[in-house]
Amino acid sequence: MNSRIPVGILFSTQGPYATVGRSMRDGAMLALEEVNRGKRFPFELEPIECEPAGDNTAYSTHVRSLLRHEGVKHVIGCYTSSSRKEVIPIFEKYDGLLWYPSHYEGFETNNNVIYTGAVQNQHVLPLMDHVLTHITRDVYFVGSNYVWAWENGRIIRELTKAHGGHMIAERYLQVGDLDVARIIEEVHEKRPAFIMNMLIGESSYAFYRAFAKARGENAALQKTVVGSCTLCEPELAQIGPQACAGHLASSVYFSTIDTPVNEQFVASYRQRYGHDALPSADAEASYNTVHLLALALAGADSVDIDRVKKALHGASFQAPQGRVHVDPESNHSYLTVRLGISREDATFEVISEASAPVRPDPYLVWAEACGSGPAQPETPIAQNNIGLRIVR
Incomplete structure (x- = not known):
């Protein structure tokens, strides 16, 4: 194996979801610098950066x-x-391996993809368990018009129905669409107790700002909770202090996690990107991915994707969120589930967290949600009863 291994870095730091793309790129580059600076590995990872700017063709x-x-x-x-x-x-055709560090909607496995971000039983199910138990059984849903929101909308629709509730409305915007006036008008009219926001990027930021204004104008919306499975620290900063606080978020990582590993990660991130910089779940997932790739390459002593995957399945990484490792059955990752409430300072208060990494369930095979049967014992939080512990 060569002493310099080229690695593609493919994030959109421009375009409609540039804030998240920059965070993902920064997390990956920080980890690459750590891998290359240390003496642990007999190789260096050589990043080849590409800028698709949110264009799928690019x-x-x-x-x-x-x-x-x-x-x-x-x-x-x-x-x-x-x-x-x-x-x-393209990865299938040319026998390459995509390391995908984003939360997503599940219902996919592929031999040419390693999934290091959260899947449904690690984001939307924990959030909805909290909502159905503590807030309401009726949901107003808004999302970006592509598969992320479509699939999560279907899951939420089935969950609310199974619990005797319903979807008050289900609305979609094109990615990058900032015109949320019709949605806000309907929110004024419907006055939902809970809004599930599955918008991404600039569309989401526009919605949060408009909702804050609507809440100020309509006393009936004062107790309305907005929930998200994507909201992160750099996005809170983009939304602004007048509109970013008090929102419910489901994530496997928040920058306020109180552990020595995370404290070091946050310190390193700020040293590299500025004193006010805060890593997000997206940055942390990309950071973890680089370290897992390095471990797998070292274990395989090869760049061959089959050998690398075999080595990866025997490796683990003590990440800022906790221990992360990849399930050989699905190529998805064991991750630690958390819920948080956003604050004006663009951070989150962690209100609950899992006691151990959660086995990924991309097809909801084990999930009890919607009466689909009992969870397997080795799947600590694949059940509808999520099992989060309250953080005091």
Whole structure:
């Protein structure tokens, strides 16, 4: 194996979800610097950065170039499911491996993808368990018009129905659409106790700002809770202090996790990107992915994707969120589930967390949600009763 291994870095730091893309890129680059600076590995990872700017066609063009012309076998990248699905056939054709560090809607496994972000039983099910238990059985749903929101909308629709509730409304916007006036008008009219926000990027920020204004104008919305499975620290800063506080978020990582490993990660991130910089779940997932890739390459002593996957399945990484490892049955990751409430300072108060990493369940095979049967004993939080412990 060569002493320098090229690795594709494929994140959109421009375009409609640039805030998240920059965070993912920064997390990956921090980890690459750590891997290359240390003496642990007999190789250096050489990043080859590409900028798709949120354009799915550009993702395909870059991946084809990386795999065909740059000698790359491993690419870390993509945020949206539409971009991931766009490039998977290219990875299959050229025998490359996509390391995908984003939460997503599940219902997929692929031999050419390692999924290091959260899947449904690690984000939407914990959030909905909290909502159905403590807030309401009726949900107003808004999301970006692609598969991420479609699939999560279907899950939430089935969950609310199974618990005797219903979807008050289900509305979609194109990615990047900032015109939320019709949705806000309907929120004024319906006055829901809970809004599930599955918008991404600039559309989501526009919604939060408009909702804050609506809440100020309508006393009936004062107790309305907005929930999200994507909201993160850099996005809170983009939304602004007048609109970013008090929202419910489900995530496997918050920058306020109180552990020595996370404290060191936050310190390193700020040293690299500025004193006010705060890592997010997206940055942490990309950071973890690079370290897992390095461990797998070292264990395989090869860039061959089958050998790397075999080595990966025997490896684990003590990440800022807790121990992370990949399930050999699905190529998805064991991650630690948490819920948080956003604050004006663009951080989250962690209100509950799992006691151990949660086995990924991308097809909801083990989940008890919607009466689909009991969870397997080794799946500590694949059940509808999520099992989060309250953080005091």
